Amino acid sequence: MWFKRRNIITVIVLLLFIGISMRLTEFDLTKFKDFRNMIDFLSQWFPMDFSKFPNMVYDSLETLSMAFLGSFFGLLIALPISFIAAWNTSPSKYLFHFSRFALSFVRSIPEIVFGLILLTALGLGPFPAVLAIMFHNIGVLGKLISELIESADPGPQEAMKAVGAKNWFAYLFSIIPQIWPNVLSHYFYRFEVAIRTSLILGFIGGGGIGQRLFNDFKTFQYSSVSLDVLIIMVIVIAVDLYGSHVRNKII
Numbered sequence: 359m360w361f362k363r364r365n366i367i368t369v370i371v372l373l374l375f376i377g378i379s380m381r382l383t384e385f386d387l388t389k390f391k392d393f394r395n396m397i398d399f400l401s402q403w404f405p406m407d408f409s410k411f412p413n414m415v416y417d418s419l420e421t422l423s424m425a426f427l428g429s430f431f432g433l434l435i436a437l438p439i440s441f442i443a444a445w446n447t448s449p450s451k452y453l454f455h456f457s458r459f460a461l462s463f464v465r466s467i468p469e470i471v472f473g474l475i476l477l478t479a480l481g482l483g484p485f486p487a488v489l490a491i492m493f494h495n496i497g498v499l500g501k502l503i504s505e506l507i508e509s510a511d512p513g514p515q516e517a518m519k520a521v522g523a524k525n526w527f528a529y530l531f532s533i534i535p536q537i538w539p540n541v542l543s544h545y546f547y548r549f550e551v552a553i554r555t556s557l558i559l560g561f562i563g564g565g566g567i568g569q570r571l572f573n574d575f576k577t578f579q580y581s582s583v584s585l586d587v588l589i590i591m592v593i594v595i596a597v598d599l600y601g602s603h604v605r606n607k608i609i
Contacts, residue, residue, distance in 0.1 A: 403584035410582060414567060418589050421566030424484050424559075425552035428491025433545050436496045440503035447507055447533070461504075465497030473559045487564030491552045502544045506537040546601025553594055 379385070441447045443461055448454035469490045476486035510533045534541075560568020571586040 403580045405581065406585040406588070407579070407581035408585065411585065414570065414585060414589055417565075417567040417570045418593060420484055421553065421556045421560070421568060422593060424487050424556040424564070424566055425491065425549060428488045428556075429495050429545065429549045429552045431488075432492045432495025432548070433499055435492070436499035436503060439496070439500045440507060443500055443504040444507035457500075461497045461500040463497070464493055465501060467494065469494045469555045470558055470562065473562055473564060477563050482563040482565070484565040487556055487559040487566070490559060491555055495548050495552065499544060499548060503537070503541055506540050507533055510536045542604060543601070546597065546604070549601065550594055550597055553590075553597065557590065
């Protein structure tokens, strides 16, 4: 009886939150009655304009480079920090709590906020966008990898220490081989996210195809917008397929 009563209360609270959220967000499905306007708008996207295709490819490569560098440098920095932020490998409880707090703080700041700060300080262009992606990825990957380290099998690590291996050597050769496939999986997911993030950073002056997409929208060049969107979709799908291929090879 108590269990059923708790379920009823949970459903009531959930419905209450849904109702309040729909009211605050002006959620109204009747707005779709003017769906013809959307069809007229989308009809302007075709046929695609391929006249700027070479420039779009260059901007796409710039976006891909921004995402790759931001996520790769984020992984390089997050990997050693994650060993400090894991309770079973941290050298002291003070460093453990400090590193956990630092990762949470960095992770709580969205890339666009980092981007706005860095673009103001360093000027427009892709370099501040790379740094913004890198800083946020340090926080995210640091947390994810530290959790992988904490769940790693302690047996190989204890065996290496028993034969006289130093802590860092034991961590390197007993923990990393266990978690590496999952680390790569997290990395490629963050790489995909970084591609989408670089598009948003392009809207505020970070360069790449995101800035081109914003400019095409702003100047009503919808036939170019459709090609921009298609290229972005191809990039994200290609990165996802490549990431799955690499992970399967390692596993």
